[in-house]
Amino acid sequence: MTVLTPTALCRLDERLLEQVRRGVALRDVVLSAIGTIILGAGAYGLAFGIWRAPEQAVFSAIKLPALLLSVAVCTIGLGAMLAMLLRSKLSLRQTAVCMLLSFAVTSAVLGALAPMSIALDLLVPPSDPTKLAQSVSVGRALLLLHTTAVAGAGVTGVVRLRALLGRLGLDHAVARRVLVSWISAQFLVGSQLSWLFRPFFGEPRVRPTFFADHVLHGNFFDAVAVLMRSTFGAAAPFVFAIFAVGLAVTLVTMLHAEVKAVSVEVGGAGLAVNGALIRWREIASVRCDGATVTIGLVADETLNGVRLRVVCTSAEAALDLARQISDASLCVDAGPFRTALRPATDRAR
Amino acid sequence: MNAQASPMHAQPIAQPHAARPLAELPAGATLDSGPFALVEALLKTPAAILRESRTGYGMIVRLSVIVGATASLVGFVMALFSGGPQLLFVPLKVTLGVFCCALLCLPSLHVFSCLSGAEQRVKDTFAALLMGVALMGVLLVGFAPIAWIFSQATSSVAIMGGVHLAFLVISCMLGLGLVNRALTAMNRNPVRTRLWSPLFLLVVLQMTTTLRPLVGPADDTFLHSRSFFLSHWVSSLGE
Numbered sequence: 001m002t003v004l005t006p007t008a009l010c011r012l013d014e015r016l017l018e019q020v021r022r023g024v025a026l027r028d029v030v031l032s033a034i035g036t037i038i039l040g041a042g043a044y045g046l047a048f049g050i051w052r053a054p055e056q057a058v059f060s061a062i063k064l065p066a067l068l069l070s071v072a073v074c075t076i077g078l079g080a081m082l083a084m085l086l087r088s089k090l091s092l093r094q095t096a097v098c099m100l101l102s103f104a105v106t107s108a109v110l111g112a113l114a115p116m117s118i119a120l121d122l123l124v125p126p127s128d129p130t131k132l133a134q135s136v137s138v139g140r141a142l143l144l145l146h147t148t149a150v151a152g153a154g155v156t157g158v159v160r161l162r163a164l165l166g167r168l169g170l171d172h173a174v175a176r177r178v179l180v181s182w183i184s185a186q187f188l189v190g191s192q193l194s195w196l197f198r199p200f201f202g203e204p205r206v207r208p209t210f211f212a213d214h215v216l217h218g219n220f221f222d223a224v225a226v227l228m229r230s231t232f233g234a235a236a237p238f239v240f241a242i243f244a245v246g247l248a249v250t251l252v253t254m255l256h257a258e259v260k261a262v263s264v265e266v267g268g269a270g271l272a273v274n275g276a277l278i279r280w281r282e283i284a285s286v287r288c289d290g291a292t293v294t295i296g297l298v299a300d301e302t303l304n305g306v307r308l309r310v311v312c313t314s315a316e317a318a319l320d321l322a323r324q325i326s327d328a329s330l331c332v333d334a335g336p337f338r339t340a341l342r343p344a345t346d347r348a349r
Numbered sequence: 350m351n352a353q354a355s356p357m358h359a360q361p362i363a364q365p366h367a368a369r370p371l372a373e374l375p376a377g378a379t380l381d382s383g384p385f386a387l388v389e390a391l392l393k394t395p396a397a398i399l400r401e402s403r404t405g406y407g408m409i410v411r412l413s414v415i416v417g418a419t420a421s422l423v424g425f426v427m428a429l430f431s432g433g434p435q436l437l438f439v440p441l442k443v444t445l446g447v448f449c450c451a452l453l454c455l456p457s458l459h460v461f462s463c464l465s466g467a468e469q470r471v472k473d474t475f476a477a478l479l480m481g482v483a484l485m486g487v488l489l490v491g492f493a494p495i496a497w498i499f500s501q502a503t504s505s506v507a508i509m510g511g512v513h514l515a516f517l518v519i520s521c522m523l524g525l526g527l528v529n530r531a532l533t534a535m536n537r538n539p540v541r542t543r544l545w546s547p548l549f550l551l552v553v554l555q556m557t558t559t560l561r562p563l564v565g566p567a568d569d570t571f572l573h574s575r576s577f578f579l580s581h582w583v584s585s586l587g588e
Contacts, residue, residue: 188495
């Protein structure tokens with residue numbers, strides 16, 4: 001077995017990428033990622049709980065890696081399905097590795113920040129139930145710091161995941177859609193699981209504990225609803241509706257398959273699109289809209305037909321280009337499902 | 350090339366595949382054997398399923414098995430919220446409901462697709478519909494761990510109903526997209542199912558109310574009095 005160091009995972013070394021791309025020796029990558037998650041997130045778990053009490057530090061050091069691994073386990077299946085559906089060609093194992101690598105990078109960053117955070121925890125006034133007001137004030141400031149650190153590490157993990165998908169050869173738009181779908185699922189699961197695994201930080205007036213009392217009572221979104229009601233009062237449902245609609249619109253926009261803008265050259269055998277040849281039989285439709293020509297390609301094995309957009313210098317040039325493509329594509333049978341003979345009327349054209 | 354504003358309206362220049370008889374599907378990548386090959390093909394290469402569905406009824410049977418298996422599994426996860434006799438009833442109800450929805454919506458899908466110029470047989474329409482429903486079931490199985498996590502941490506029927514409903518609608522939309530693409534692949538022109546898709550969604554949502562309670566404790570009645578799904582939701586939220 002070859003162990004990959006946390007720094008190799010963070011750099012996304014070429015050897016690592018080759019393993020993921022080919023789907024070979026993934027076990028080594030998985031074990032290395034899990035090891036990094038346990039060490040890095042465990043170290044930051046210590047930082048999370050050490051201010052409250054040593055027991056809380058130990059509890060959080062166990063729970064933070066467990067939380068990240070649980071989120072990964074719960075979302076790998078769905079993530080693989082979405083990746084396949086969004087045309088990424090990633091297998092279940094490759095999806096699992098990509099997700100674990102993202103969490104490993106997050107954990108490595110957390111682990112790197114842990115010494116500083118632990119030092120800070122130990123240098124500020126300690127948690128003291130007899131001086132509740134002061135302890136609560138210090139606790140809130142530390143909690144804000146830890147939350148910022150975790151958020152920053154999470155963003156770093158997502159950025160590296162985006163880079164990983166790109167370097168694995170995924171199309172830019174496909175990589176974006178896969179990333180958004182994975183993050184949405186992970187957010188949904190992560191928010192609920194972090195609620196179940198609470199407390200990480202601890203409160204000065206509550207004794208250190210592994211799980212909160214009544215751990216299975218209520219959920220993350222219940223708590224958000226309570227907070228919204230106390231913050232916005234009677235306007236809470238409207239604020240929620242605006243937020244929900246905004247989120248839905250953002251997700252739909254980001255997951256929507258966009259029309260690719262390309263440059264084309266008309267040749268004898270087909271269209272040269274960004275240097276690659278598209279044969280006439282692969283063109284399903286051509287539309288002209290002002291100076292823009294939209295070319296629809298026939299469906300492939302995924303049954304998805306890609307659309308390409310060509311922006312011409314003028315409406316006349318666009319019309320001329322569309323007619324050239326149209327005339328040429330009419331001369332051949334088109335598409336994997338369209339092999340019947342063309343009627344005489346079409347051929348005559 | 351520079352973009353320029355133009356008063357010209359969008360105009361289709363070419364319709365090279367118009368008004369041709371239904372094409373025979375060409376030979377291509379075959380479907381692998383194995384229990385998960387069909388599931389993988391649904392997600393990655395649905396064209397392979399479409400090709401095999403033209404050769405006999407074997408693919409329709411296999412798709413039906415996938416639909417039944419996934420519906421039962423999803424029903425079981427739904428039932429874990431309340432446990433008890435629901436662990437038996439809900440998988441049965443969900444499986445029954447899914448097949449009922451598919452059969453109820455098949456005639457309208459076939460007629461509506463023919464109205465937009467489709468030429469496939471009813472059997473092919475049914476295969477396309479089953480592909481969509483099977484994809485819906487597979488995705489719901491993917492969502493099942495998330496739904497289970499939520500079900501263990503809340504006692505609110507409304508919240509769990511909302512979670513399952515959200516997952517159902519997302520899966521349904523993706524499944525309907527596959528139905529549309531499958532029908533288009535069988536024909537020369539794109540087949541429009543924009544009018545039919547909301548009808549299917551409507552039937553699915555109504556079925557969740559007709560077969561209630563799918564989420565929540567069991568009662569003595571298998572089929573309750575008739576109720577429109579929107580009014581049922583409103584009354585559930587008020588409880």
